[in-house]
Every structure is written in C-alpha cells, then in structure tokens.
Amino acid sequence: MVQSSPCSVYVFDAYGTLFDVHAAVRKHEQDLGPNAAFLSEIWRSKQLEYSWVRGLMGRYRDFWSLTEEALDYAFAKVPDADQSKRAELLDAYFSLEAYPEVRSVLEALKAQGKDLAILSNGSPDMLKAAVEGNGLQDLFDHVLSVDELRTYKTAKEVYELVGTVFRAFPETVSFQSSNRWDIAGATAYGFRTVWVNRTSQPDEYKDLAPSAQLKDLEGLLFL
Numbered sequence: 001m002v003q004s005s006p007c008s009v010y011v012f013d014a015y016g017t018l019f020d021v022h023a024a025v026r027k028h029e030q031d032l033g034p035n036a037a038f039l040s041e042i043w044r045s046k047q048l049e050y051s052w053v054r055g056l057m058g059r060y061r062d063f064w065s066l067t068e069e070a071l072d073y074a075f076a077k078v079p080d081a082d083q084s085k086r087a088e089l090l091d092a093y094f095s096l097e098a099y100p101e102v103r104s105v106l107e108a109l110k111a112q113g114k115d116l117a118i119l120s121n122g123s124p125d126m127l128k129a130a131v132e133g134n135g136l137q138d139l140f141d142h143v144l145s146v147d148e149l150r151t152y153k154t155a156k157e158v159y160e161l162v163g164t165v166f167r168a169f170p171e172t173v174s175f176q177s178s179n180r181w182d183i184a185g186a187t188a189y190g191f192r193t194v195w196v197n198r199t200s201q202p203d204e205y206k207d208l209a210p211s212a213q214l215k216d217l218e219g220l221l222f223l
Contacts (some may be wrong), residue, residue, distance in 0.1 A: 009115045009174055010109055011162050020097050033082065042070075043071050046073050058151075063147075064122075079177075103134075117141055119162060154181060154188075163176055171191075176217065211223075
C-alpha cells in the first residue's frame with residue numbers, strides 16, 4: 001500500500017513539469033526544418049534567461065511577452081527555420097500539452113486528500129489556457145502566477161505565495177519542478193522539493209539538494 005506523504009500541499013511548476021515546453025515546436029517540426037529541435041531549445045533557454053534578467057533588474061514584463069521575444073531571438077539564431085510559422089507556434093505554446101502521467105498523478109493525490117496548486121512564472125492567461133486545454137481545472141485548488149508580484153522565480157516572495165494562500169508552513173509543502181534552478185530556490189525557501197528530471201540532466205546547486213529526484217511525476221506517489 002502506498003503511504004500518504006506528511007505533506008498536505010502539493011505545488012507544481014507548470015512549464016516542463018506539467019506541460020511539455022517542446023510540444024509546440026514538435027507539432028510543426030516538419031515545416032520548420034532540420035533544426036527544429038535546436039530552435040525549441042533556444043526558445044526555452046532565452047525565455048528563462050529573460051525572466052531571470054528582468055527579475056534582477058526589477059523591469060518586469062509578463063511571461064507571454066518574454067515568450068514572444070524569445071521565439072523571435074530563436075528565429076534569428078536559426079535562420080533556416082520557417083518564420084511564417086511564428087503565429088502557429090505561439091498558438092501551440094499558449095495551450096501546451098500535458099505530460100501523459102499528469103492527470104492520473106493529480107487524481108491520485110486528490111484522492112489522498114492533498115491540496116494541489118500550480119506556482120508558475122506563466123501569465124494568468126497562459127496558465128488558464130494550458131490547464132483548461134488539458135482538462136485539469138477540476139484538480140487544482142489554486143493556480144498561482146508571479147504576475148501579481150511582478151517578479152520571477154527564484155525570488156523568495158514567489159514561494160511565499162503558497163503559504164499566504166494555503167496558510168501552510170513551508171515544511172508541509174511538497175514542491176515539484178523539472179527546473180533545477182527552481183528546485184534550488186524552493187529548497188532555500190524551506191519546501192520539501194522533488195526534482196522531476198525528465199531529461200536526465202546533471203545535478204547542480206549541490207548545496208541546495210532536492211529531497212528526491214524522479215524521472216517523471218509517477219514516482220511522487222511512492223515518496
């Protein structure tokens with residue numbers, strides 16, 4: 001029998017954790033050409049870089065704006081990709097597909113009586129489209145966006161949103177992310193952290209180790 005975790009609140013990063021950030025390019029890869037995967041990697045890395053730099057400068061722009069700007073940069077770096085697909089790529093990113101195990105894991109956690117939330121850099125409209133597009137709106141108690149704070153992870157106040165909403169101490173929260181830097185930030189804040197290392201990346205931030213490392217979310221039910 002699976003033992004219920006002592007954590008009462010389960011919080012998930014959205015992009016790369018629940019939703020496949022490369023699904024948009026994969027949907028159009030035949031039209032984009034042989035460097036489609038490279039385009040997708042640049043798009044994602046610049047999207048994150050822009051959020052960190054904007055956060056440090058205190059010059060907030062919402063995550064959708066950064067997503068658009070990052071795609072334009074990716075096209076400039078991969079000039080053989082068909083730029084006429086820009087609008088279609090952005091439409092696909094706005095409502096990304098969830099990973100296959102997401103619904104069943106969330107349902108199992110709900111059956112255990114856990115409170116569930118998303119805590120994301122994504123703008124409210126982006127998150128709403130992704131959650132509803134995958135039919136997950138009935139499973140989350142809260143979908144939290146950094147937009148109300150006008151800054152980005154790993155700012156401490158972002159993680160504090162969870163305690164404010166759930167009136168929960170950090171040690172009662174299990175935080176799941178595929179982004180090692182996000183796990184470092186959440187660990188520093190005091191959450192139990194689970195790194196969902198879907199692509200077998202090497203570990204970083206050794207002084208801020210996760211509580212567990214998983215290949216996908218299914219293993220969460222056995223912690």
